Each structure stands twice: as structure tokens, then as C-alpha cells.
Amino acid sequence: MKTRELGIGLLGFGTVGAGVVEGLQRNGALMAERLGVKLVLHKIADLDLDRDRGVPVERALLTRDAEAVVRDPSVDVIVELIGGCGIAKKLMLQALALGKPVVTANKALLAEHGAEIFQAAATKNTSLHFEASVGGGIPIIKALREGLVANNIRSMYGILNGTCNYILTRMEQEKLAFDVVLKAAQAAGYAEAEPSLDIDGHDTAHKAIILASLAYGFPVPQNAAYVEGIRGLAMDDIANALAMGYRIKLLGIVKHSTEGISVRVQPTLVPLAHMLASVSGVFNAIQVDGDIVGQTLYYGRGAGRAATASAVLGDLADVARDVAAGVRPKPAIQADTAQSTRLRPIGEITTRCYLRLALLDKPGMLARIAQVLGDHGISIASVMQKESSAGKHVPVIIVTHQAPEQQFQHALKLIDQLDFVGAPTVRLRIEDFE
């Protein structure tokens, strides 16, 4: 059998783009044997043609004209690694309009303009592949879309941002403050100079939105997600959580119930015995609960040149199989009208909480706090009052039973106005993974 070829046009020759080129050079022959299709890089578009990416490429492959790459008839598939929602979106829509499959790692674009892009792919009956957009090298999209296709997805819990997990791991292990670790992470290249996308939870939200859209078969709008990040998280809370048997992780949480679907991003107390508590440093992991398979979990490097390239190359292999077989590609999102499509507002969501209050050390105060909580239907599971130190205020840790978010918000508003409360109460959610 003559080996067929798949012509690749690469848009964006940055970190991941260079990783894809390197991966093809390293294992392209192996992939051709496994697939019966040879992946051939025809063109690379980038504005910077001169920078050394640490991988040798023929000068003739490089161009500044990305649109010409999209149109090039020798290019069968477009790999979009430019990122962002500007030119990347325009080029992606052009490729899809030409019926060319697109492979992308662009989570922001999919989360913010997914509906439009998936529609463009469907209109031209072509395919959109985005394994690299969530969880780096972890084949989570494939697991969800194919391996677990027989399942209603009940919930997903993901450590989806390597920068945040790296910061949380170092804060705990080295007992360093948030700002100190963030600066170190920026110096080491693990965090951006403008870190908000990561540490304020937006990147995690993009990924949770993509997972939810995939699991429930419709484009979940970005504003359906409630988002909190880890900015300014206190070392005290990490230590208190640990003393109680929990580790704080930034989780993207997607849940499906008869009342609808919820998507949220929150720093969360995870029981130490849970697998997600063992995920440290820049690694990612996603727990997926299916109604037939039960609990499953997927773990690996959530970012980085090589790991993300592995996911892009896996997507290219899927395109190669489809093209070789002359098949209509798989739909970008699973049709799934059987699912409830109601998106639940955060106020409805019920969790247990960890509260750290700063109280004046006088009798009767805890009773008044308990009263306010009780008035809002929030009952207390445990209280830990620390020894009074030099300061005026004593930290009191309260762990609650389940109550709706709304009730917590109302109760804490009242509590923080009490005259013996010395600072805004810190509140973190606890997940028991029931």
C-alpha cells in the first residue's frame, strides 16, 4: 500500500509550534507506520521568521502570510497555535470555510466564541480538534468524547492550570507567601508577567467551559461560569486546611443534576486521601464521573512545549485517519438534546465551607456568629479557635455543613459588619466528592 500524505499548515511558530515541528522530526516516521499516513509539514506562518526556536527548519517553509497558508492547496489541515481571539479566529474561520479540518490549542477562542466556530465547522461538514486546549498532553478530550461516550457525565473536577498548581504546591511545601512564589514563578517562566489569566482563574474557566460544552453537547456560554482565583490566598489557610486533612487546589468544577448544569472555578479544600490532592507542581488532572463507568481520573503535564505538542500530534493523527479513509469527520460537539440545558446560577450551588474569622477575644462572640449562620440555615460542623496571639483579633476557623452559596453570601455580609469582627471573613469551599 502506498503511504498517503497529510499536508500540514502551521500557524504560529511559538513554544508549542516549535514542539510540534520537533515532535514530527523525532517521531514522524513512527507515526507514519502506525497510521499508514505520512504527516508532512508544508508551511509555517509566523510574524517572526528569524528567532531561533531550537529546532531546525528549512527557511523555505517559513512565511509571514498566514492567509496564503490557509489557502495553499497542498495544505490539507490547519494547526492554529497563534492563540487569542483576534487573527487566530479569522484564520480559523477561513480554514473551516474552505472545508479544511483545524487542530487548535486555543482555549480562550473556543470558550469565548465556541458557538460560532463549531457552527462554522458543522456548516462545511469539517472537523475541529482541540485536545491540546485542555490538560496539555492528557488525552482528556478523546476520553470524554469517545472512551466514555456511553456515559452521562455526572461531574468533572479538574486541576487545569499548571501555574496555579505550581504556586499552591510551593506555598505549602516551602511555607512561602503567595506574592513571593508568584514572583519566583514569573522569574522561572512558569507564570506570565501579566498573571491574571492564570491566577484569577480565567484560564481554568476557559477549560471548564470546553469540558462542559463537550460533555453536554451545546456551547456553554462563558458567563455561565462562576470564577474565583487564588490571588492573595493566605499561607494560614493552606496550613489550617492541611491540619484538618485537606489540601487547597484551584478546581474547575462541572456538575450535572436534575436542576441543571453548573460550572465554577474556586480554590477548594480537597481531602488529602483524594487522588487530586496528590497532583503537585505543574501537573494537571481531571476526575470524570460517568453514570456507567463511575469515577475515572486522567493526569499529566498540563502545559509546556512537548506535552502540548503530543496532543496536537494526536489530533493530527485523527485527521490523518479520517482523511486516509475518506470519511466525514466526527462532529465537533456531540449532539445531546437528552441533557438538561439549564445553567444553574452560583447562588443555588450547595457546598460545605471553611470560614476563617478574625474575632475580638471576648465571651459570647462565637455564639453570635453561630446565630447568624443558623438564621441562614448554615449549621456548623466544627470550630477551631487558635490561641490568642499578640494581635487584637483571634483567628477562628469554622467548618460548616452543606448550605447554598446565596445563604453564605448573605450571612457573611452580616457577620462582617459586626463590631467584634476585625477583618473580612475568608471563605473557601470544601469538596467531599460524594
Next chain:
Amino acid sequence: MKTRELGIGLLGFGTVGAGVVEGLQRNGALMAERLGVKLVLHKIADLDLDRDRGVPVERALLTRDAEAVVRDPSVDVIVELIGGCGIAKKLMLQALALGKPVVTANKALLAEHGAEIFQAAATKNTSLHFEASVGGGIPIIKALREGLVANNIRSMYGILNGTCNYILTRMEQEKLAFDVVLKAAQAAGYAEAEPSLDIDGHDTAHKAIILASLAYGFPVPQNAAYVEGIRGLAMDDIANALAMGYRIKLLGIVKHSTEGISVRVQPTLVPLAHMLASVSGVFNAIQVDGDIVGQTLYYGRGAGRAATASAVLGDLADVARDVAAGVRPKPAIQADTAQSTRLRPIGEITTRCYLRLALLDKPGMLARIAQVLGDHGISIASVMQKESSAGKHVPVIIVTHQAPEQQFQHALKLIDQLDFVGAPTVRLRIEDFE
């Protein structure tokens, strides 16, 4: 678009077979929406037509004549859930000879007769799907064959047998002896009355063989695997390992190096901080290291009616996509001639070891032990001598540096003949996952 149908013939209506029927009844409509193909159960063959499986089926679907099900022209795909290497093999070969795709959970058959069966599928250009044969509901076969297709697989470490992991977890958590937990597991239905397949490591070996065959593209013969189980593992060793920061797990280990491929099954000391150490009870997990993606890990229920059914249904979905598209199915095993195909004998394999010796409490003995080890190129990393108790012999724990298996075997043969050694030395391998 008219929804197409895929006619299913189910061979074997036992635990997993009933789970597949139940899964189709529960989520068949959802799967049809997702796939554009309706999965229709046409026939179920079993010798016992009367037993209640806890799932309603039309009597007309049931038959004792499995061969007729294979031949039935309305049956597009055969699901083989009989198990074993007898009638199951015959029926599978008949189905493949008719060009019908086969979905199976039969790890023993694939491990022992894989070459013949994969050849039969290749001859008729049809496909063999076996996600359910390894790791229950975990989509590890798909991850390996598709998601990580761009990678040379450097190593795989799997907790692949739920029964063994359940026994090890209970022994540690409840400080119970092996025999006690085995009996409890048998009473609870977690272990077979004849437990050898599980506890002596053969089931784990079957699965490791399948993973190795898949990763390296040729049928690895079963006798290439070195197999030790957990039978008679002592509580003392579990406790000693824990005190040193390790948890004992039965691992299937596949490694690839320039010297070849090794496959072995051994109770192994796993560092507590490693994800595999957190896998408890009947759960399975497989760590896969790829040369591009780095370390990844997959976790879930390794057995049971529903979880295994999820994997079978995932395979049926793949068949449905292929059939709907009219495509030649994916090859059963990846061609992969680029890999070294030398199988390394166990003697070559280098590990660190945990040794528990029973020594008479007299001066100079440890020096003599160290001398024998040193003569065989085995150097000592640490020694822990326990307080002498009532008995004549003192347990001495030695942790070694890396040395070849062969050297350990020779050294221990000599050591166990020394007059001050009171019992055969216990040896367990340590994995550092470097």
C-alpha cells in the same frame, strides 16, 4: 439524516454481559444521538437461559446457539464476553473469518493467543476491540493507541488487578494477615474461590502483555513476562515499607530501553508521594511515560459489571462510527517496526531491592551479609535492625542500590545458606520511577 443501525450479537450473558445490556437500555438513546448510529441488540447467546441477571430482556433475544449468532446476517458486530481460551476463541475466529468486527474483554485469550487472533482480524481486514480487557472502564487502550500515538512509550506501570489491590489495601489499613483478607474477599465476592489467577499475578501479566503488545506493535509472547504475585505477603513487610515511606502495590511493569523491552509483574515498593501509591481498594491505574508527552496516568474502576460495560460500549461506538462511515477499521495492533523487538530476560533487569533477613543476634553477621552483597556488586543504601524480640532471629531490613536481578538471585542463594540466617530472605523490588 436517517439514523443507521448497528446490529449486536452478544456472546456470554454473565456479569459484564448483563452490564452491557443494562447500559444500552439506560443510555442507548443518548449514544444514538452522539453517534448518529443506533446500537441494536439482536441476539444474546448463553448456556443458561433462565437465570435472572437483574435486567429485563425479551425472551426471543436469548439463544443457546452461539454459532448461529455469529452467522446471523443481522448481526454486524460480535461482543465476546464468554471468557477463557476455549469456545470463546473458536467463536471469535469464526466471527473474524466472516469479516465481522469483534469487541472483547478477554485478556487471557489476547495474552495467550494474541498473535493468531490479530492475524485473523488482519487477514479479513476487520477489527478487534479490547478496551475492556485492561483496566475495566479506564479508556487506556484508546489513550495508548490514539491519544499518545505520537509517542514512543518509554514505560508503563500499572495497578491492573482490583482483587490484589483490595487485599493490599485492607492488609495495610486494618493490619490483617494475607490469608484473613483473602478469605474475607472471597466471602464478599471480590476474589474467586480459586484465587490463583489474581493473587499469583497471572491476570496482571495478561494485561501487561496486552499493553506491551499495543505499545510496541508486535504480539509479545506470554512467556516473556516474569511474574510474581502477592500470595503470602507478610504484614511486617507492608509495615516496614510504610515506615520507610513506601506502599506495596502489585505492579505490571513494561519498560523499553536500547537493550530491549521488559515485562514483569511484581509486588513493588512505591514511594508514598507517587500517584500510584494513592490508588486504593478495587481501583486500577496505569502510568504511561511517552517520549514527547512525559508522564501521564489513567485511573478508574478496574473491574465490575458497569465499569467494564462502559468500555465495551465505548468500543461498540468506535465500530458504529467505522461502520456508519464505511471505513476500513483501524488495525488491531499498530505496526511499529522502528521499535526494538528484543525481549529482555528478567536476569538483566536492574532494580533497587528491599531485603528482610532473619539473623541470629551475634556480632559480625551484618558485615558478612554486606560482604556477600558487595561480592555481587550490590551496595547497601540503608539498614534497619529491629530490637531483638523473644524469638531467636532478629529481622534486619536492608535497602540496596540498583543491581541486576541475576546478582540478587546469586547473592541471596549464598546468604540463605549461611548458618546464622534463620529463614529464607524476603526480597521486594523498589521503584523510584526515574
